[in-house]
Amino acid sequence: MSEFFQRNLQVIEQRWPALAERLLLEDAGALQADLVEGLGSTLSINGIQLTSRHDRLAEADLQAASLPPDAAVVHVYGTGLGDLQNHMLERAGVERLYVHILNGSVFALVLQLLDQSPWLADSRVELLYAGDLAEIQLPFFALPAELVLADDFNAKIRDRLISEIHLAFSNREFDPKAPEIIERLQATFNLVQTDHDVTELFGSFNGREAFVIATGPSLEQHFEKLRELNDQAERPLLICVDTAYRPLINHGIRPDVVVSIDQRISARHLPPEDTGDIALVYLPMADPSVIEAWQGPRYVGYSASPIYHQMRQLLRRGELYVGGSVIHPAVDLAVKMGAAQITLFGADFAFPHDKTHAGWGDGDLGPQLGVAKHWVLDGHGQRVKTQLNFRSYLCELERFIAGHPQVRFYNSSRDGARIVGADFHPEYVQ
Incomplete structure (x- = not known):
């Protein structure tokens, strides 16, 4: 010494x-x-x-x-x-x-x-x-x-x-005065005006169970069990993020609600065919052509972002929480609909099994495995590859969970990031 x-x-x-x-x-x-x-x-x-x-x-x-x-x-x-x-x-x-x-x-x-x-x-x-x-x-x-x-x-x-x-850097894309943002909001104004207010869904699912489905690689472990739910009369509500929709449909799984917030989501991610019984919940930055083509009921809301300030003054709509990823408003929607228990599927915030997403190729949704230079701890206590923005999204989800102690949160897999506040589901965790 x-x-x-x-x-x-x-x-x-x-x-x-x-x-x-x-x-x-x-x-x-x-x-x-x-x-x-x-x-x-x-x-x-x-x-x-x-x-x-x-x-x-x-x-x-x-x-x-x-x-x-x-x-x-x-x-x-x-x-x-x-x-x-x-x-x-x-x-x-x-x-x-x-x-x-x-x-x-x-x-x-x-x-x-x-x-x-x-x-x-x-x-x-x-x-x-x-x-x-x-x-x-x-x-x-x-x-x-x-x-x-x-x-x-x-x-x-x-x-x-x-x-x-990184907060200021991350928010740089969301300048209310940016021409592309002004143009997009003008393009979706009439849709916002005529579509349902997302608040119409709030409180419609009190005390029940919801599954919120993201696109992390661990989702692939659960396709079979999720498909079995289709035939159950009293199954949980299925809310999926936009990029999870096609992988689910391809495996015979029909969600009840799809949530989309990103201006880069196209018909490639949300094909409109045979969507008459599936609700779409979106924010006004979504692609108007994708919204218009959707056959099922459409609900619109805002986030707290300043880009919606002017539109909010003209058209009153409900608000969903957004912390950088579509997983946040999907979870917030489940909470505001009244779910007492929420199980997360594919919410990995990482690249387990050397894959970036379920149902998509490497780089199809943006990030490539080869550029993943960071890590996060998975449910086994081991380091797993990730990228910086995924870690940020994880932080915001954990903060959201901590702020809603009345809801029981479960994680369906140990292979992705450990989510503080979400217990491992005894039935679905491998």
């Missing part, structure tokens, strides 16, 4: 004894650690530099500048080499600094190599593992290197941090 580690650990044991015990169990020796030199030096972990190798203090100044200058409470995600923590504690107005560990082994290694006791001993500091809390805290700065190095225990918080950081 190094002199630095003894000094650092002593402070942690005095202030956070339970956390000290956890740190002693971390396997810092499993990390590939290297000294990287430039104008200064830093530590590289598994090929990722924890800080600048030229000027760590200038980097910490830049990071601190992104935080509100008058914030009394600040959250730092990742421990780094302690530079940002020390810088924040120099601010007179900081009353509490929460430091959230994103990788316990990395922090244990740094404790062996560098004196961290000045910031650890400061009475304004609270130290915890990021994964000990279910949600991120604001305002925050997340150290970039440790967003990459985050371990399995803290992965859920990492995903929420990245989603929050």
Whole structure:
């Protein structure tokens, strides 16, 4: 045990004894650690530099500048080499600094190599593992290197941090003044005016069970059982997302409701033939030619997006929750229809079995397996390939589930992402 580690650990044991015990169990020796030199030096972990190798203090100044200058409470995600923590504690107005560990082994290694006791001993500091809390805290700065190095225990918080950081970038496509958005809303205005209000469906399914069907690869495990439901008089309500419609129809499964929100969905995804007994729920950004061709009853609603602000003033319609993916309004519709229990099918948010979607080829719906550089934990506790936007959609679904404790949520498969708040269905989970 190094002199630095003894000094650092002593402070942690005095202030956070339970956390000290956890740190002693971390396997810092499993990390590939290297000294990287430039104008200064830093530590590289598994090929990722924890800080600048030229000027760590200038980097910490830049990071601190992104935080509100008058914030009394600040959250730092990742421990780094302690530079940002020390810088924040120099601010007179900081009353509490929460430091959230994103990788316990990395922090244990740094404790062996560098004196961290000045910031650890400061009475304004609270130290915890990021994964000990279910949600991120604001305002925050997340150290970039440790967003990459985050371990399995803290992965859920990492995903929420990245989603929050990318929020403005993700919303760039939804500018109410964008010509293509104005043109699309003008094209669907008459349809919105004449079609049913989605609120007509609300409360129509009180106390019953709904299946919400997405297009993740695990859906393929359930085609046979879902097809058997077709002949049952008292079967659950089947709500599917637009891209799941064709795979379901191809396997003899007829959903009750299809939900579509994306302007890129075409008749290729939603062929209109023989749809007279299937309801379509859509948002006004959907393709008007697809809406018009649909033979069954059509219901329209809005999301909270500012792109619908003007139309909302002219035409009052109900609202569905959208968190970036069509899975969100599909689940929200089931809740607002009154379902007491919702089972999710194909809600994988990942690429299990080296596939991107059920019933579609690699790249048919956009993402290709070969470009998946990120991971999420599946229901077996193993890492499975995914992409950043899928992780963001997962975060928003988990937040939605947490906000609706009156509904029982189930996941039908362990192969996709673990969905916090959704138990594994005893009948459908393989």
